[in-house]
Amino acid sequence: xxxxxxxxxxxxxxxxxxxxxxxxxxxxxxxxxxxxxxxxxxxxxxxxxxxxxxxxxxxxxxxxxxxxxxxxxxxxxxxxxxxxxxxxxxxxxxxxxxxxxxxxxxxxxxxxxxxxxxxxxxxxxxxxxxxxxxxxxxxxxxxxxxxxxxxxxxxxxxxxxxxxxxxxxxxxxxxxxxxxxxxxxxxxxxxxxxxxxxxxxxxxxxxxxxxxxxxxxxxxxxxxxxxxxxxxxxxxxxxxxxxxxxxxxxxxxxxxxxxxxxxxxxxxxxxxxxxxxxxxxxxxxxxxxxxxxxxxxxxxxxxxxxxxxxxxxxxxxxxxxxxxxxxxxxxxxxxxxxxxxxxxxxxxxxxxxxxxxxxxxxxxxxxxxxxxxxxxxxxxxxxxxxxxxxxxxxxxxxxxxxxxxxxxxxxxxxxxxxxxxxxxxxxxxxxxxxxxxxxxxxxxxxxxxx
Amino acid sequence: xxxxxxxxxxxxxxxxxxxxxxxxxxxxxxxxxxxxxxxxxxxxxxxxxxxxxxxxxxxxxxxxxxxxxxxxxxxxxxxxxxxxxxxxxxxxxxxxxxxxxxxxxxxxxxxxxxxxxxxxxxxxxxxxxxxxxxxxxxxxxxxxxxxxxxxxxxxxxxxxxxxxxxxxxxxxxxxxxxxxxxxxxxxxxxxxxxxxxxxxxxxxxxxxxxxxxxxxxxxxxxxxxxxxxxxxxxxxxxxxxxxxxxxxxxxxxxxxxxxxxxxxxxxxxxxxxxxxxxxxxxxxxxxxxxxxxxxxxxxxxxxxxxxxxxxxxxxxxxxxxxxxxxxxxxxxxxxxxxxxxxxxxxxxxxxxxxxxxxxxxxxxxxxxxxxxxxxxxxxxxxxxxxxxxxxxxxxxxxxxxxxxxxxxxxxxxxxxxxxxxxxxxxxxxxxxxxxxxxxxxxxxxxxxxxxxxxxxxxxxxxxxxxxxxxxxxxxxxxxxxxxxxxxxxxxxxxxxxxxxxxxxxxxxxxxxxxxxxxxxxxxxxxxxxxxxxxxx
Numbered sequence: 001x002x003x004x005x006x007x008x009x010x011x012x013x014x015x016x017x018x019x020x021x022x023x024x025x026x027x028x029x030x031x032x033x034x035x036x037x038x039x040x041x042x043x044x045x046x047x048x049x050x051x052x053x054x055x056x057x058x059x060x061x062x063x064x065x066x067x068x069x070x071x072x073x074x075x076x077x078x079x080x081x082x083x084x085x086x087x088x089x090x091x092x093x094x095x096x097x098x099x100x101x102x103x104x105x106x107x108x109x110x111x112x113x114x115x116x117x118x119x120x121x122x123x124x125x126x127x128x129x130x131x132x133x134x135x136x137x138x139x140x141x142x143x144x145x146x147x148x149x150x151x152x153x154x155x156x157x158x159x160x161x162x163x164x165x166x167x168x169x170x171x172x173x174x175x176x177x178x179x180x181x182x183x184x185x186x187x188x189x190x191x192x193x194x195x196x197x198x199x200x201x202x203x204x205x206x207x208x209x210x211x212x213x214x215x216x217x218x219x220x221x222x223x224x225x226x227x228x229x230x231x232x233x234x235x236x237x238x239x240x241x242x243x244x245x246x247x248x249x250x251x252x253x254x255x256x257x258x259x260x261x262x263x264x265x266x267x268x269x270x271x272x273x274x275x276x277x278x279x280x281x282x283x284x285x286x287x288x289x290x291x292x293x294x295x296x297x298x299x300x301x302x303x304x305x306x307x308x309x310x311x312x313x314x315x316x317x318x319x320x321x322x323x324x325x326x327x328x329x330x331x332x333x334x335x336x337x338x339x340x341x342x343x344x345x346x347x348x349x350x351x352x353x354x355x356x357x358x359x360x361x362x363x364x365x366x367x368x369x370x371x372x373x374x375x376x377x378x379x380x381x382x383x384x385x386x387x388x389x390x391x392x393x394x395x396x397x398x399x400x401x402x403x404x405x406x407x408x409x410x411x412x413x414x415x416x417x418x419x420x421x422x423x424x425x426x427x428x429x430x431x432x433x434x435x436x437x438x439x440x441x442x443x444x445x446x447x448x449x450x
Numbered sequence: 451x452x453x454x455x456x457x458x459x460x461x462x463x464x465x466x467x468x469x470x471x472x473x474x475x476x477x478x479x480x481x482x483x484x485x486x487x488x489x490x491x492x493x494x495x496x497x498x499x500x501x502x503x504x505x506x507x508x509x510x511x512x513x514x515x516x517x518x519x520x521x522x523x524x525x526x527x528x529x530x531x532x533x534x535x536x537x538x539x540x541x542x543x544x545x546x547x548x549x550x551x552x553x554x555x556x557x558x559x560x561x562x563x564x565x566x567x568x569x570x571x572x573x574x575x576x577x578x579x580x581x582x583x584x585x586x587x588x589x590x591x592x593x594x595x596x597x598x599x600x601x602x603x604x605x606x607x608x609x610x611x612x613x614x615x616x617x618x619x620x621x622x623x624x625x626x627x628x629x630x631x632x633x634x635x636x637x638x639x640x641x642x643x644x645x646x647x648x649x650x651x652x653x654x655x656x657x658x659x660x661x662x663x664x665x666x667x668x669x670x671x672x673x674x675x676x677x678x679x680x681x682x683x684x685x686x687x688x689x690x691x692x693x694x695x696x697x698x699x700x701x702x703x704x705x706x707x708x709x710x711x712x713x714x715x716x717x718x719x720x721x722x723x724x725x726x727x728x729x730x731x732x733x734x735x736x737x738x739x740x741x742x743x744x745x746x747x748x749x750x751x752x753x754x755x756x757x758x759x760x761x762x763x764x765x766x767x768x769x770x771x772x773x774x775x776x777x778x779x780x781x782x783x784x785x786x787x788x789x790x791x792x793x794x795x796x797x798x799x800x801x802x803x804x805x806x807x808x809x810x811x812x813x814x815x816x817x818x819x820x821x822x823x824x825x826x827x828x829x830x831x832x833x834x835x836x837x838x839x840x841x842x843x844x845x846x847x848x849x850x851x852x853x854x855x856x857x858x859x860x861x862x863x864x865x866x867x868x869x870x871x872x873x874x875x876x877x878x879x880x881x882x883x884x885x886x887x888x889x890x891x892x893x894x895x896x897x898x899x900x901x902x903x904x905x906x907x908x909x910x911x912x913x914x915x916x917x918x919x920x921x922x923x924x925x926x927x928x929x930x931x932x933x934x935x936x937x938x939x940x941x942x943x944x945x946x947x948x949x950x951x952x953x954x955x956x957x958x959x960x961x962x963x964x965x966x967x968x969x970x971x972x973x974x975x976x977x978x979x980x981x982x983x984x985x986x
Binding site for chain 2: 048057071145257400425426
């Protein structure tokens, strides 16, 4: 079906066939992406900037033997396509051989993915302005100041090779985040969510959540940094679990430069390294985790269980490392989910004698890759829990902590929900995780930032 | 040939330049020097967009047409792992209509598409204006009807053959691997050339060619169940050409970096506590970036970035400008976009303003803030009181044609000691119990820029005025005002060095800005140092 917003399957087939027709190299792969994106930002209770863009890129990877290079353009007339093929071929002639290049893939079987929604692809500036007003009006009525960002991306991704591989996928993703602050700057509350389907987001509910947190977070009290029991809302939990998901390279582990390296050599697959309630997986076919069923190389992405009952089941083997180790390449679907429990955040608060409730984390940066230790700060809704209830807002704290330690110190696991886990609020991978109650979480200092 | 074909062909002539080898280059080299703004067809496209915007009801409009070319090379040990050459070409139109902003962009460079995109931006502005509470006022700007600017490169990186680049990288890797214990080496190079045309309804038409070059080695030493990484942060990204790579002498320096990585394996874990810190410019630029340059962005201060990048401890501005003591009297911090080789250096910003040099901190006191045309009027009272005109500092930037421009930091520099040329030796000589930090490492700071934590590449003990053995697992935690007021001495002009960030994120959607920070080494008394090592 033709679609004037981005390339349909037929158009993608025609363009990739044309590009491959220009190729003279031993191997060639075409990556064709086309997108429509739109966003609206707001600050001081009114729209600040917005934008709508159409773009597309074609990347050609050419190989002469094991000499490989790629070139990209966003121009699609015949001459530009011919030129981008020639550029990649000329560059490939000039580079030394890449001994790890395995050639391109032939036809593959892919899982179904249903990550495209018209509701998202059709989101107009007028609809976005109404969704903004759903937050700014109630905020203004309560004397608060709302800031936020509504953004979507919809488009198609295509991979085709000279060996006959053709993979096409359509996807869409929308993210809505808002930070509501008090006029005097002593309180700040955040709420956000992301989904493939715009109709699943609820601006009124986001507004209510952010407004409530802003009002509750006024005049935060100082507490002593140190080891705390924490109730991490799902976004905060995802902020940290995602760091471990980014450290799953089998090769780094085998090379001795990863937490997953085994002392004396090899990796820790098969070892129990987390609380036995922890199970983590990726699955491009799960409607809540929909993502591309193939990688940039056209390698199938399928369901992968990374951790099961606390045991490391898989690390990510790329094609080369899989061949070296005589295993199947893993694939690396975008997004992940963690198995939940039955507790609500309220239950976790009620069962806590003294602890902190954390809405989200910010400025998360690696400190020590040996332990996946990161630092960062709480932000936009941090509260003191005493005797089973929230008693006050608290000043933000800096943590120095690892998801490894955190997932070994679990007390209670909540119900999984879809979150917006990227710090930037940009459209990002689907993440569905529960709230967590964790003991001995390490905070190293206080911050005066609100 | 119609206009559309002309545009497409014009693009093609220069599109594949530079990487093809000497013969191809000789044939097309002259075209490489011509920015797209010089092309009458590009001017016509720009004018069509502005006319269509005005016709649709815009009270202000600007258009940016840009072609970004980049090349990324990556190697590990004795092999190449990636080579890509990328180009993106398109235009974006920003308009004000009914009091609201609108922005739309497209990769299709035709006159009809220029008019369509301009109308789309106006429609969007009108949709946004429905909930407008306050009018937007733009500071006055001079018009520059036809001006050009280019980064001062000696060697265009896209003119250097791939063979030369790869040979240099593999030779440097080999030199590093020659050091016992250095197990893995990554060497990446990234080059950018942006050819950008800007036109506005204020009568300005600029075309600029901007270059940036970023070479970086990372060496991993592996010991007994332990690994340590060293990055070549004494070579910083610059707004220069390939001469920056050659001048940095990677092959000659690689063994020294590799030896340092190996030594880190056996460095002594730091004892947590309070120490005097001597911070070298290769490290300090990042602390300046986070704790001075970001909190003095006026859009953050006014709450425009509250949902992501954050706000600032500098609020409300009237309580801070002219009053807040950032640091000692010897501290002067300058904003500018004119330093040769600076990453943010340009002729005109992305709303046609010629950037000026200004003092953000003057004799230790907060003196000015970073602005765009929309923001300068927010400081009208301060400018009136101090006898300065209300004008933008020229700090507007967008990372590409498909992103809207907004306030981004210029090069923000800590100027040398105002009175004498203080040496590094002098800074160290008066330290009894301290740590010297070289190179930028881990960094994290809160959303109002109070509390931050910085690591580094290499740490050395200072005992009784002498630099001693290496330490590891060092990070310092600060609160911005106390940290800068704990400075008692800074380096003189001969210690000045330009560091910088190639990928500074801000905005939603997040955009990347490149910015340099010139600085001298500093000495800070009694700063809190933690040990970041934990056992798993």
